[in-house]
Amino acid sequence: MRSMSTKASAGPVTGRDRRAGGGTNNMTETRLTPRQQQILKFIDQQIGNRGYPPSVREIGEAVGLTSPSTVHSHLATLQDRGFIRRDPSKPRALEVCLDPLTGAAVERGAVRHVPLVGDVAAGTGVMAEMNVEESLPLPAEFTGDGELFMLRVRGDSMVDAGILDGDHVVARVQPTADRGDLVVAGIDDEEATVKSFDRDGDVVILNPANGAHEPIHRPSSEVRIYGRVVTVLRRI
Incomplete structure (x- = not known):
């Protein structure tokens, strides 16, 4: 990441x-x-x-x-x-296209337009039209391939992983995850959350990166993985 x-x-x-x-x-x-x-x-x-x-x-x-x-x-x-x-x-x-100080031409790498999604309602796809607020251009070298989306982080549950309140995470759309992956997941009727993925048999464990928060344990049938986090954009 x-x-x-x-x-x-x-x-x-x-x-x-x-x-x-x-x-x-x-x-x-x-x-x-x-x-x-x-x-x-x-x-x-x-x-x-x-x-x-x-x-x-x-x-x-x-x-x-x-x-x-x-x-x-x-x-x-x-x-x-x-x-x-x-x-x-x-x-x-x-x-x-031109440097503000010298007027010299600016060379750029490839750019990808990544949709910024709002609150992801349970039962809808993260890329559903109702969820997309706008599309933001990002350097392709920091996003990689695949279908991507961006989500604004709320709260302090992932501060020890360097993800702060107000940051944005860029995630690659995928329905599965491996242990230790940072994921965007949906639980029941709650909004999407960013957590570290783990599992114990048929139970999914979503771990925070903040000792003040407890891990979330849910049957796998109640958890939907929207994507794996590939980039964190720090807010100013």
């Missing part, structure tokens, strides 16, 4: 650190307004720190713009001038 930290001191952990070309002239200073420079730098910083781009709302809050249409206007200008690339079918699909 990989962990992608968003702490700036740790440096960007993405597949986009290689810069093509050279030069030290600050092209953005002459081609963009101060507000557009601010937006471009914020997008680049957020992709570097979190592994995925910010939303329009987050961009507006960061640069002091309350109107989403104004943010969209600045993004359109950045796209027209070649600084970013957008996919109109995916709101979060923002890609920085």
Whole structure:
């Protein structure tokens, strides 16, 4: 399982650190307004720190713009001038094409769009349309192959495994697990939970990584494995 930290001191952990070309002239200073420079730098910083781009709302809050249409206007200008690339079918699909400081082209690795799911109701598939909130682009080198989904973590039951309240986990869709796997599982009518998988005969044991929480014991017929955790995205 990989962990992608968003702490700036740790440096960007993405597949986009290689810069093509050279030069030290600050092209953005002459081609963009101060507000557009601010937006471009914020997008680049957020992709570097979190592994995925910010939303329009987050961009507006960061640069002091309350109107989403104004943010969209600045993004359109950045796209027209070649600084970013957008996919109109995916709101979060923002890609920085030119370095905000030097104007040099940015080389990127492959990107996968991973659906962020909300509360997973018992009896539904984790990828059911009702569960998907949005799709986020992530570096493929940190996700691997297979069908993936992302889930926001609630609570402190996995802190000793380095998974904190508010983090996001990326999981590969699969209905089974091996002992010791970190899984996203559904129990009865409860929401999906992230735990370490174990079993004793026909009893599934979902172990927390926090001594303040007790393991969950359930007959295997009452537990549904949605997927195995492959990456943790640290919240800021």
